[in-house]
Amino acid sequence: MNTANTGLRIHRRLAPRLANAALAALALIVVLGMAEIVIGSGRIRWNVIVEYLFAPAVLNGVAMTLMLTLVSLLGSMVLGTILAAMRISHNRVLETIASAYVWFFRGTPVLVQVVFWFNLGLFLPQVTIGGLSLPINSLVTPTTAALLGLLLNVSAFMCEVIRGGLIAVDNGQTEAALSIGMTPTRALLRIVLPQAVRVIVPAAGNLAIDLLKATSLVYVIGTREILGTTQSIASQTFYVIEMLIVASLWYLFLVSIASFGQSRLETYLARGLSTAGRELPRPNLG
């Protein structure tokens, strides 16, 4: 690096660059070695993977996974916001109800909840809605049981993510909103929540990606999402590893899209805030 016109020169250090190159080489060797073990075994029928990757049954599974993820996610945003508002309200009854909800649905595994909803008919065989009696088993299909289980579970986590965002916004914002005549509810929705979104998005993105993968759990109750479809193909054809690779490729693809969307959203939300997203000076390790 030449500093302009001073005749001074700062020399590059060689050692960190050599160490970096060595690390990169080592990582490459490890990856290639693992690829050699997987591909070199000759046991994986790659043509099967190609054949099934876009098979109609698999694509239906992808659609089901997306539907389960999006409906649970959107539902959890609404339910999570309501629960978060209840938790930060100074109303003891609302606060307790929301806390109990979070305690229960965060405290039991999502798989247990999904199986529970699926088996609801065992202890509640009939429901009566407006004089009309319906058997539970006709209402709770694998899809509705999966949706119910995922939505109620992820809402508990979403509540905590949103609550974290809401309490990160300075209390002065609420006071300013109240002082111009907003009701507490309006202040929360119009002033605090939009600012909390910047804090909520990274954590909610994590949650969405977790949810996308957690939808695979519902294959145990026979829901035909990505894992359910690929497993059922595997059991008929014995392409066990191939079908797991097909499923993994789809999950990786969907998660990549979600991550990309999340980072675009974060950039968009940082607009107008001069300090947000600005890089800190860091030592040059290049």
Place this chain on the structure above:
Amino acid sequence: MTFVQENHQDDIVRMKGLTKAFGSHLVLKGIDLTVRRGEASFIIGPSGSGKSTLLRCVNSLETYNDGALWVEDYLVGAEKRGDAWYEARPRVTAARRARIGMVFQRFNLFPNMTALDNVTSGLRMVLGQGRREAEDRGRELLDRVGLLDRAGAYPAQLSGGQQQRVAIARAIAARPSLILFDEPTSALDPELVGEVLAVMRDLVREGMTMMVVTHEIQFAEEVGDTVHFIDGGRVAESGTPADVIRASRHARTSEFLARIR
């Protein structure tokens, strides 16, 4: 809660035996204080004496425990049904707050909105004005505080003094009948205090009713109609600036003034 007679016509704010406790800590120990229409009322006193709490009771950012606090024709925190006063509904409290402007020590501008959107926020989101109508009024107000050219700037792009001027414009946007200033210059660098005081001086000249909690004694002396010295949750001394600041009768007042000058 004890109730006293209805408010006097010319009084905008009237406190009678106002008491406030945080837990077991008594902050206000029976405040009697009146603010008349058009009056610039300054509240001074040592830190922790309850000045800000007193101010925040006026627009219900704090509740009070005992005594009575009237603003215009209503009892703060209560609404009248028949002959009896009931706890005010949130909607009623909100509508009352819309008639009282407030300027905070730390500005509390909405960081995700431009200066203009901050000023028009109450007009648009509370009074339901259309964007064009609100923005015409917003620009007029920004012009008054000398910041028309910064209408599109976000708070983070403004200096502290500029932010506080925007906050004042926001507080007066809905033509309130009273403005509360809670230490409006305490968070500012010394060289930025003057521009905020200049805007406040203009408001006093226009006859705006205001209650100002401040440590700017000279300013209180210059533009104040009345000064209340609060000490230990009580009004120690009230009167014109000349009485309270230049010829204070109480030892505590003189002591305090000597310390901060």
